[in-house]
Amino acid sequence: MQRVKLKDLDVNGLLKRHHAIGNERPVSEVLGGKKSRSYVAKLSAVERELQARGDDEWLASLTKKERADPERAAQIIKLMRWYHGGMNKGGEPPLHVRDPRLRTVPTTELLERFAVLAIREDGAAIETRDRHYWKIEAIADELRWRDGDGDDGLRALLSLYTHPHIAVRARAADATREIAPERSRSRLDAIDDDGWTPERGPSGVVPGGPVHAQARGARTHGKRVQLRNMTAEELVERYVAISLAQYEAEEVDEISRYNRLFGLCRAVEAELRGRDGDQRRALLPLLEHRNLQVRLNAAMDTLAVAPDAARRALETIRDSHWMPYAGTAESRLRRLDDGTVKPR
Secondary structure (H helix, E strand, O other): OOOOOHHHOOHHHHHHHHHHHHHOOOHHHHHHOOOOHHHHHHHHHHHHHHHHOOHHHHHHOOOHHHHOOHHHHHHHHHHHHHHOOHHHHOOOOOOOOOOHHHOOOOHHHHHHHHHHHHHHHHHOOHHHHHHHHHHHHHHHHHHHHOOOOHHHOHHHHHHHHHOOOHHHHHHHHHHOOOOOHHHHHHHHHOOOOOOOOOOOOOEEEOEOEOHHHHHOOOOOOOOEEEHHHOOHHHHHHHHHHHHHHHHHHHHOOOHHHHHHHHHHHHHHHHHHHOOOOOHHHHHHHHHHOOOHHHHHHHHHHOOOOOHHHHHHHHHHHHHHOOOOHHHHHHHHHHHHHOOOOOOO
């Protein structure tokens, strides 16, 4: 049987060939993060051929619905070119495909929709969460298209940083990481703090307050202090409270809440790590904590300062077979062994 040459394939045929080459890649290569010469050569040959094709050929590869909107079709082609060889030339990737239904929607209404969807996503069942997620992403993309038009671009989401619902401000802070990195990080590090302001910076709540309630959007109680002014003991108490809230969120499948709490835990870990002498050793007693999530977090965050003790804790969690904690511990141990993760 004669082999079909790349030049004889249309764009759709080349895209299928590109996909097939990726699927034929040995599992050992994928897990090891390596690329053999033959794999790179095959993929590069297809990508060169795709880059050589004109826009008319790319246009012919689109569906009738995609071709119906010229602006949308042009953006789809730009994205496809980028992801199939164009990124090798460097530079910034093109904007995501613009949703034609959002082009004429006023920015104020987009922000209202963003907030409503963020709240719905936060409380959605797993089977509907993805739908809300992609609708939120489409709004963020539309705002990116408007960047440069005063306050109508992505910076408009900064106004949601002080929204009363924690899910809205978390989503807004996450979507603005690139345009306002310091402010975004400050907001995410103190996402459970209703009194946060850009001037005051990241802050926390004195341990003992209802961290569980804070994660659900309720108002905080107790005296608010900046993380950098908390003692190591107070930071450890806060770390435990956040980890326990993560355990609760995991048990009832509240993924959005779990992810927000993960960010709060990282903020405490970063504060301890940045102190003189790396004070993450204050977390070592937590390797014996009765709660699996607390032990798991502590083990992963002390690998750099006490590798043997942290590894033993991970092995114990793995051997408990209590999912998903055992699975996470096993994955971290495997990545430590193959070198894809290095404690820092």
